[in-house]
Amino acid sequence: MKVSFPITSAEILLKCIPQRNPIVMVDTLYAFNDNKVSAGLFVATTGLFIKNTTLQEPGLIEHMAQTVALHTGFGFYVKNQQAPMGYIGSIANLKINRLPIAGENIHTTATILQEFAGITLVDIICQINSETIATAQMKTVIAK
Amino acid sequence: MKIEEIIDKVNEILVEEFEVDAEVIEADKNLKQTLDLDSLDYVDLVVIIESNFGVKLVEADFVGMITFQDFYNIINNKIAAKNA
Numbered sequence: 001m002k003v004s005f006p007i008t009s010a011e012i013l014l015k016c017i018p019q020r021n022p023i024v025m026v027d028t029l030y031a032f033n034d035n036k037v038s039a040g041l042f043v044a045t046t047g048l049f050i051k052n053t054t055l056q057e058p059g060l061i062e063h064m065a066q067t068v069a070l071h072t073g074f075g076f077y078v079k080n081q082q083a084p085m086g087y088i089g090s091i092a093n094l095k096i097n098r099l100p101i102a103g104e105n106i107h108t109t110a111t112i113l114q115e116f117a118g119i120t121l122v123d124i125i126c127q128i129n130s131e132t133i134a135t136a137q138m139k140t141v142i143a144k
Numbered sequence: 145m146k147i148e149e150i151i152d153k154v155n156e157i158l159v160e161e162f163e164v165d166a167e168v169i170e171a172d173k174n175l176k177q178t179l180d181l182d183s184l185d186y187v188d189l190v191v192i193i194e195s196n197f198g199v200k201l202v203e204a205d206f207v208g209m210i211t212f213q214d215f216y217n218i219i220n221n222k223i224a225a226k227n228a
Contacts, residue, residue, distance in 0.1 A: 080225050089184045114194075116187045117203045 006030045006040075016073030017066050018085050022048040025063040029070055030107065037071035038109045040131045045102040053102040060096065060106075060134055061088075064124045067108045068140050072120070088141035089119060096134045104128050110138075118142040145223060150197075151216050157192055171213040178212070193219060199226055 007013065007029040017026065023064050028040035041063050044050065049059025065088050073083035100106050107127050114121040126134040151171075159166050160165045169178065179185070190201045199222035209215055 111216070114187055114191050116190045116201075117183065119184060119187045121187045121191065126150060 001080065003042060003078065005032070012068070012077065016077050016083050017069045018070040018073075018083065019062075019066060019069075023062065024066070025049070025059060025065045026070060028129040029074060032074050035112045037067060037074070038107065039070050040108065041106045043102050043104050043106065045086065050102065054055045055100045055102075055106075057096060057099070059087065060099065060126065061091065061094070061136075063106060064108060064110070064126065064136055064138060065140065068110045068120065068122050068138060071110060071112065071122075072140075072142065077082070085143040087141050087143065089141040092137045094134070098133050100128060100133060106133070113137075117142065147216065147220050150220050150223065153196065154193075154212075154216060154219060157196060159186060161192055169212060169218070172211050174210055175212050175215050176210075197223055199223055 007104060008027065010027070013026060013029060014020070014024070016029075017024070019025070026039045026041055027112045030038040030040060031040075043055050045053055047059070048098070049056050049062065055063075069083075069086055076083045105128065108124060109127075112120060114124055115127045119139055121139050124136045124138055125132060155166060155169050156196070158164065158169060158179060160183075160188070162185070164179060175181070186206065194200050197219060199219065201218070205222075206217050209218060
């Protein structure tokens, strides 16, 4: 399957992740390879995770998790297979320097550190205009 | 690297990573029960062994692995294979 980045088609992105609106927290897939994925989100003025025009911590964490989910899901999408359901297994070393505000674009990169028995360990970095706003290490688990 | 050195280093890593007393680690004890490992912990185990010994454990390595001695043996065999 031939694809070109960035991918902003909601139709394609929704084939890669199990979440549906109003929980969808990624709107762009910037890059993808075996070890890394980069995704984005434009922060709207309203939404489930928005309070006083600021994206709240749960929304940012959900955005991180969906970025990781895109890695797995897009891998299945390019093979024309259905993406599996996954869960956040654990979050460690979460550091939020500041929360994104409406009108900003979050650019998040997840680097795969290890994949073992359906569990993926990733380092995640969220940036806005090259400013690091949050980092974390996350384990995601593919449902069996 | 001798097996004794591997055992010492593995034990040192396990004590630090899984916050257990060194005394609870004995060669014939059950690894999973002693360290109270859940499925997510195995990823950490894979990561720390790879970073400290340069060998990668895979899912098949854990099949039939019960005791600490089994664990030491697998790491020892992997290191030996790598250096062969």
